[in-house]
Amino acid sequence: MLPLETGQMNRPNEKGFTLIELMVVLVVLAVILKFATMSLNNNDQRRLASQLSVFKSLMQETCQTALFQNRLYGIAAEEGGMRVLTFAPMSRPKTEGSDNRAGPTRFEWRPVENSFVAWLFKPDNIQSTQPLDGPFTFEQPGWRCWPQGLVDQGAVTFRAQGRTQVLEWDVQGNFFEPNASS
Numbered sequence: 001m002l003p004l005e006t007g008q009m010n011r012p013n014e015k016g017f018t019l020i021e022l023m024v025v026l027v028v029l030a031v032i033l034k035f036a037t038m039s040l041n042n043n044d045q046r047r048l049a050s051q052l053s054v055f056k057s058l059m060q061e062t063c064q065t066a067l068f069q070n071r072l073y074g075i076a077a078e079e080g081g082m083r084v085l086t087f088a089p090m091s092r093p094k095t096e097g098s099d100n101r102a103g104p105t106r107f108e109w110r111p112v113e114n115s116f117v118a119w120l121f122k123p124d125n126i127q128s129t130q131p132l133d134g135p136f137t138f139e140q141p142g143w144r145c146w147p148q149g150l151v152d153q154g155a156v157t158f159r160a161q162g163r164t165q166v167l168e169w170d171v172q173g174n175f176f177e178p179n180a181s182s
Contacts, residue, residue: 044160044161044163045160045161045163047120047121047160048120048121048158048160048163048165049165050120051119051120051121051158052158052165052167052177054117054120055082055156055167056167056175058075058082058084058117059075059143059145059151059169059173059175060173062074062075062084062145063145063149063151063173065145066145066146066147066149067145067147067148067149069147070147071086071087071088071147072086072087072136072144072145072146072147073085073086073087073112073144073145074086074087074109074138074142074143074144074145075142075143075145076138076139076140076141076142077123077126077140077141077142077156078140080116080118080119081116081117081118081119082116082117082119082142083111083112083115083116083117084111084112084115085109085110085111085112085138085142086109086110086112087107087108087109087136088107088108088110089105089106089107089108090105090106090107090108107135109138121158121159121160123156123157123158124157124158124159124164125155125156125157126141126154126155126156126157127154127155127156128141128142128143128152128154149172149173150171150172150173151169151171151172151173152171153169153170153171154168154169155167155168155169165177166178
């Protein structure tokens with residue numbers, strides 16, 4: 001009897017995958033990677049929006065505190081985040097036999113306790129109209145909130161995964177986002 005050669009697919013000694021099987025696996029992996037990438041990008045966008053919201057809230061709260069307490073406050077942009085400062089009288093050591101009331105009261109910038117807020121994304125660009133020298137200036141870039149309800153005009157730029165978000169404000173503390181790009 002002659003062996004059947006046509007239509008017979010019995011190949012017990014051959015091992016491996018067919019081209020179809022490999023293509024199906026590649027398509028499944030591509031779909032999984034696409035969803036994972038979309039999820040990560042959305043997460044960065046949410047974190048960027050959260051950073052802007054935290055920045056706005058800190059600025060508004062600091063300026064309201066300056067207005068209600070009738071005291072000069074500032075927000076300093078530091079390496080790891082933002083810190084609220086207050087312009088307060090310097091503490092003088094008491095010495096015996098001397099008149100501690102002599103001379104004008106000196107003021108200094110002091111950090112407000114528990115006021116440090118870490119960056120989620122470190123800003124690429126910080127713009128401040130704060131002068132570089134003068135009696136009410138602090139060393140870091142930042143913004144001052146005045147007791148009259150005004151704030152130093154400024155802007156901050158954040159960047160995450162190719163998305164840039166610029167937040168600007170005027171001297172009355174009105175915020176606007178001039179160019180949100182993706």
